Amino acid sequence: MASIARSALLRQTAAFPKFSVATQAIARQSAIANSVRATAAFHTTAQRALLPPLPQHVDGSVNDPAPVPAPSPSHGSYHWTFDRLVAASLIPLTITPFAAGSLNPAMDAFLCATILIHSHTGFQQIIIDYVPTRRVPRTRKLFTWGLNAATAVVGLALYEFETTDVGITEAIKRVWSA
Template identity: 75%
Template sequence: MASIARSALLKQATTASRMSSFATKPVVNNALRAAAFHTTSRRDLLPPLPQRVDGTINDPAPVPPTSPSHGSYHWTMDRLVAASLIPLTITPFAAGSLNPTLDAVLCATILIHSHTGFQNIIVDYIPKKRTPRARKIFTWGLNAATVVVGLALYEFETTDVGLTEAVKRVWTA
């Protein structure tokens, strides 16, 4: 019986010595080690978007209907509008003529280019499935801004000096 008690006392003594050695050593976990190398605190800049799961994991991915107005045709139109801005911007200043029709075409092309560029940003960065209300708000805001800028450019072209003449005056000022 003494041998049974002796082994139990030995186990208690070794456990107590181990616990006292843990108490004297500071506990350093991986998060503290990693934090020593960072200069800022770890926090997310933007809160995550709302998470929603539709269906189950075994549902097939939906295939959107094909449309010739999206994809390559859309990209080609964007590139054509962007490429047409180069001669439309240089021609009024190089030729020296102030043609109101050319000025109107330049304003319309700038307006279309800006609208499609911002529309691409909205489509790429505001997902319709996750944030449908925000997408609709931004789309309507873009449409309203395009109409306001279009009306302002029309008013500037018809009642004032026009875009190319204004740029010439600012350039030579």
């Protein structure tokens, strides 16, 4: 051990008699590159790029705690309860017109509106899950506003369908028994 140690030391001393500031900076850069390469080599998990991760970056210092969002009941528990109420109300709304065999335009309009809200919040949840702001902030904004626009268009379309055609319940009945 000692022999190895000494010879390395001698070689180093011969090669760099005095570190200049510039050499120190270069050495530091290469040290960073080396340590990153060394850690990458320690990862033994097989890399499978089936679902490559979205771009990541570290905000601020690495040891900063994850930011805790400010509590907001309208984005949290109220929103959650509202989603459940909409979902639960869809059960009687979908079954009643077919079971009762009678059609009521107001009920049909209410069904359309509820389905639209349920679809919108469902798509919102999908976007929130798969297009995280932390990774892809601009894509997230694009998707969110794209969804808002699409929901507005479909809302208009459903109004058109309800007012000029026979309504969603009767249309499904027609197609199904065709």
